[in-house]
Amino acid sequence: xxxxxETAQEHANDLAITCCRFEAGTIIEPSNLEDPSLIPDLEDSxxxxxxxNSLKIGEVLGTKLKETVDALTPLTKDxxxxxxxxxxxxxxEEEEVKKQENKEMKSIEPVKEVNPVKQFSGGTVKIHIGEGxxxxxxxxxxxxxxxxxxxxxxxxxxxxxxxxxxxxEQEEKxxxxxxxxxKLVRKHFKIEKVDLGRETRIDGTTLYIRDDVLKDALDSxxxxxxxxxxxxxxxxxxxxxxxxxxxxxxxxxEEGEIGEGVTRIxxxxxxxVTGTDEDGVQIGEFGSSEGALDRNIMWGRPGSPEKGxxxxxxxxxxxxGRGMERPGPMAAHRATDVxxxxxxxxxxxxxxxxxxxxxxxxxxxxxxxxxxxIIKEIMGQGAMHDNYIMPTEPVGxxxxxxxxxxxxxxxxxxxxxxxxxxxxxxTCIGPASKExxxxxxxxxLVLEAMNDDEIxxxxxxxxxxxxxxxxxxxxxxxxxxxxxxxxxxxxxITTEGFGNNHVDFASHIEQVGMRGVPVVGVTYSAVQGQLxxxxxxxxxxxxxxxxxxxxxxxxxxxxCLAPEDAIRAVAMLKAKIAGExxxxxxxxxxxxxxxxxxxxxxxxxxxxxxxxxxxxxxxxSKKRQEIYEVEND
Amino acid sequence: xxxxxxxxxxxxxxxxxIVEVTDAAVIIDFKGRLGQLKVPRRMVIxxxxxxVGHQVGFMMTYPEVISKEIDETYTESAKRQMEARRxxxxxxxxx
Numbered sequence: 001x002x003x004x005x006e007t008a009q010e011h012a013n014d015l016a017i018t019c020c021r022f023e024a025g026t027i028i029e030p031s032n033l034e035d036p037s038l039i040p041d042l043e044d045s046x047x048x049x050x051x052x053n054s055l056k057i058g059e060v061l062g063t064k065l066k067e068t069v070d071a072l073t074p075l076t077k078d079x080x081x082x083x084x085x086x087x088x089x090x091x092x093e094e095e096e097v098k099k100q101e102n103k104e105m106k107s108i109e110p111v112k113e114v115n116p117v118k119q120f121s122g123g124t125v126k127i128h129i130g131e132g133x134x135x136x137x138x139x140x141x142x143x144x145x146x147x148x149x150x151x152x153x154x155x156x157x158x159x160x161x162x163x164x165x166x167x168x169e170q171e172e173k174x175x176x177x178x179x180x181x182x183k184l185v186r187k188h189f190k191i192e193k194v195d196l197g198r199e200t201r202i203d204g205t206t207l208y209i210r211d212d213v214l215k216d217a218l219d220s221x222x223x224x225x226x227x228x229x230x231x232x233x234x235x236x237x238x239x240x241x242x243x244x245x246x247x248x249x250x251x252x253x254e255e256g257e258i259g260e261g262v263t264r265i266x267x268x269x270x271x272x273v274t275g276t277d278e279d280g281v282q283i284g285e286f287g288s289s290e291g292a293l294d295r296n297i298m299w300g301r302p303g304s305p306e307k308g309x310x311x312x313x314x315x316x317x318x319x320x321g322r323g324m325e326r327p328g329p330m331a332a333h334r335a336t337d338v339x340x341x342x343x344x345x346x347x348x349x350x351x352x353x354x355x356x357x358x359x360x361x362x363x364x365x366x367x368x369x370x371x372x373x374i375i376k377e378i379m380g381q382g383a384m385h386d387n388y389i390m391p392t393e394p395v396g397x398x399x400x401x402x403x404x405x406x407x408x409x410x411x412x413x414x415x416x417x418x419x420x421x422x423x424x425x426x427t428c429i430g431p432a433s434k435e436x437x438x439x440x441x442x443x444x445l446v447l448e449a450m451n452d453d454e455i456x457x458x459x460x461x462x463x464x465x466x467x468x469x470x471x472x473x474x475x476x477x478x479x480x481x482x483x484x485x486x487x488x489x490x491x492x493i494t495t496e497g498f499g500n501n502h503v504d505f506a507s508h509i510e511q512v513g514m515r516g517v518p519v520v521g522v523t524y525s526a527v528q529g530q531l532x533x534x535x536x537x538x539x540x541x542x543x544x545x546x547x548x549x550x551x552x553x554x555x556x557x558x559x560c561l562a563p564e565d566a567i568r569a570v571a572m573l574k575a576k577i578a579g580e581x582x583x584x585x586x587x588x589x590x591x592x593x594x595x596x597x598x599x600x601x602x603x604x605x606x607x608x609x610x611x612x613x614x615x616x617x618x619x620x621s622k623k624r625q626e627i628y629e630v631e632n633d
Numbered sequence: 634x635x636x637x638x639x640x641x642x643x644x645x646x647x648x649x650x651i652v653e654v655t656d657a658a659v660i661i662d663f664k665g666r667l668g669q670l671k672v673p674r675r676m677v678i679x680x681x682x683x684x685v686g687h688q689v690g691f692m693m694t695y696p697e698v699i700s701k702e703i704d705e706t707y708t709e710s711a712k713r714q715m716e717a718r719r720x721x722x723x724x725x726x727x728x
Contacts, residue, residue: 467682
């Protein structure tokens with residue numbers, strides 16, 4: 001396959017391989033050369049062997065073949081006449097452009113490698129050098145700040161420290177205009193014991209649940225034919241459970257609406273929704289986590305329970321065959337919420353003296369800093385691929401609308417609304433990558449971006465992922481327009497699970513990228529959930545995988561977005577906004593890419609990044625012990 | 634993972650017909666009586682809303698046994714699910 005002139009320019013530094021047989025005397029043009037992106041495949045398949053002295057595309061264009069060569073011959077000096085090395089004087093116009101670009105790159109590079117960095121709050125230094133081809137350098141303050149220390153990294157004589165300082169002062173002034181948009185207070189109540197009683201109430205650190213509450217829950221939903229309630233204390237973690245459909249915090253509004261005011265929350269206890277249909281078929285789509293609880297939960301992830309927490313676990317039985325239809329799973333969630341709602345009411349009435357901890361979240365508009373948004377793609381294909389948006393109580397169901405019913409169109413929320421439970425997750429895609437309701441409540445990416453003083457998190461946009469491609473592109477276009485109207489400096493797009501949702505994931509990234517907004521994608525992919533499609537804007541991606549083999553292993557929350565991923569995503573976005581070069585992806589998934597990035601961030605910021613444990617920390621199931629992970633010692 | 638396989642990259646193009654669509658899954662019948670495949674709905678890429686009768690194309694390779702060890706827990710759970718479905722089908726037939 002020959003290439004075009006544009007491709008040749010783009011790949012001037014890639015190897016020059018002939019695409020067909022050419023006679024001696026041919027002047028080498030782009031149309032004589034093989035597409036560089038195919039070369040690794042050709043090499044793998046053994047069709048091609050590349051000698052050390054192979055020339056690059058930029059070097060061979062315009063030269064003359066001395067002898068006749070076959071297809072897929074790497075071009076070397078002895079085959080060609082008139083080769084000019086790329087370091088030499090160039091005669092071809094195209095090359096001149098290329099070379100100039102190379103020079104520019106070189107002048108930036110030393111700055112890029114500066115480390116370690118003193119933390120400066122936000123902004124960039126813009127330096128304009130009015131010579132030659134009007135080179136514009138944009139260096140993040142965090143790096144430029146280091147220049148003022150007079151280290152040997154000041155490679156460009158045009159940058160004077162006084163200029164930087166002056167600029168810095170100006171920036172600082174701008175930064176001072178911070179506006180508080182809203183506040184959210186979380187009041188924590190400690191629960192150490194859960195028991196059944198005559199009425200639902202909180203007595204000190206004991207939560208009593210009315211013993212006949214199940215009847216109300218059962219009567220509330222037509223599709224629910226049975227519901228059981230179990231109180232799982234840590235000593236019962238080893239017991240069998242049906243597949244976990246959701247993990248939910250118990251919280252209620254004391255004052256204000258979701259996203260502001262005061263929220264009361266119970267510590268030490270979570271609601272766990274599980275269920276089957278009346279024939280015993282798990283309510284979970286392909287990949288369910290039924291089995292011993294402690295072997296199927298990745299403890300301590302944003303979306304999972306903490307070790308030591310008490311589970312209020314419902315086991316909902318719905319009508320036969322309805323588990324795979326949209327109303328079935330919804331009914332299971334709503335029936336469970338009847339119980340939770342009663343606990344919420346009692347939490348509202350709990351005595352103020354029982355508050356053990358207070359957290360305050362503040363949403364600020366930080367003008368003068370890079371304005372970014374987080375875009376969360378949520379499942380919207382129906383059934384277990386759905387989410388309730390904006391209930392009246394945190395993570396409730398009452399008052400909420402399903403995003404499938406909303407047509408999956410983008411919905412803009414504030415970061416505090418997300419942290420206050422504006423999403424009730426109905427998602428039951430693979431347990432390892434689904435984001436539970438609790439995940440949104442503790443969403444690490446929102447927390448990381450909101451607390452980062454170098455960026456201004458303007459909001460969180462939820463966009464559903466419909467089934468059909470035509471609808472995917474329909475919602476994606478709206479997302480693009482939303483972004484355009486917001487006048488952003490950057491965006492991070494996340495998606496859970498894998499499959500056709502990566503079609504719209506790619507499209508969202510394109511819609512944002514084509515508007516000139518730097519964009520970073522976050523998803524689970526590793527070896528199993530490879531992206532179906534890609535485009536030119538998808539060069540900055542964060543892989544959420546934690547499993548040692550790079551696969552989905554049905555362990556709850558194992559491959560979900562965790563704090564370490566959030567730190568990487570924000571760092572990558574900042575690098576992209578600063579215009580730093582991002583290396584091409586490796587051809588095969590390699591866990592070291594992530595570790596290298598983590599090391600770099602630690603080096604640059606001096607911040608220690610805690611890496612999450614993965615399934616290796618759990619008791620190995622027989623399958624894992626004997627087949628996949630045999631220990632040699 | 635692929636280094637466990639002895640025979641690799643033998644995937645070829647297959648076609649099939651969607652014979653069942655639920656909110657969560659589709660069943661694809663392979664053309665040429667080669668069997669059936671049930672996959673999550675979100676795994677199927679389509680320009681239109683999925684319908685019974687739609688033709689789909691995909692690449693597949695032959696499954697190869699990579700370990701003779703019996704995976705008991707996984708098998709048990711899968712069997713339990715299959716049995717539950719079989720019972721449900723029977724009951725629906727008698728209705």
